[in-house]
Amino acid sequence: QEALITLDKLTKYFEIGRGQRVHAVDDISFSIKEGETLGLVGESGSGKSSLGKTLMGLHDKTSGTVTYRGETLPAHYKAADFKRMASRMQMIFQDPYSSLNPRMTVGEIIAEGLRSRNLDKADTQQLVGEWLERVGLNAAHASRYPHEFSGGQRQRIGIARALILEPEFVVCDEPISALDVSVQAQVVNLLNDLKTSMGLTMLFIAHDLSMVRYISDRMAVMYLGSLVELGPAADVYFSPRHPYTEVLIASNPEPDPATERERPSTAIQGEIPSPVNVPAGCRFAGRCPKVMQVCREQTPELIPLVNEDRLVACHLYQQ
Ligand code: SF4
């Protein structure tokens, strides 16, 4: 399979004045193959959403590149770039309450991206109605307003809005974490079904590791702006190599879907450090149960493990 999208040393710093900057995304490289779902996990504040937004062009890139089907995308998107990329890449946002304009009808919201297609009104209405049905709503809902819908229904509207242009690649940024637990699985299954029927490639950002394991082919783990582990989703989930991945999985209160049994949950020690003054050496050193002297001095490189389909950035595995 070919890489659909490749990040090469992608970096996003936010300048916050007085010479200080937030290291939101720091030197991240990976590819997503066509048809693949890559899950991206990490605590809140690890930079997952910033990564998603930077690769979508919603944030300017500080350095590094994003390549899409061999084309290097601009560091700074202009309106024409968004327009050009809209039918290839789309994003589904975390909060279905704030991401839909309350003054627009559901039909207007879903049809927004279609404007550049110059469809006539009847064709637009037809397509919007079809998409409402495809996401499990009703064509008659087009004339109603977002506040008339539940959180799960609003996220279905957000999904229709993102997918009506038939993109190839979709970033799902915690698409279910604002929803009631009772509807989370329905929305994930809808995304999974659409992914299969449309042949979508996805970056699926979430903090629920068992959900990410279920939906993803590979799993990437982020800590404080850095990528610390990447491998096949089940391997990373069942035999994590990086100490941070280990504690992240141990702290995940979700029942293990394989055994349906609730695993004992251990809270991760300490707080995620500030991304403003990033510590030298390994960023996890202050919280790592396996910390060594070298960890505070040298930054571990993300390297492949011998005889394993796995990349890990940790001094336990260097040389
Ligand atoms: Fe822990 Fe050192 Fe590995 Fe960092 S490099 S995760 S501190 S063992």
Ligand code: MG
């Ligand atoms: Mg986020």
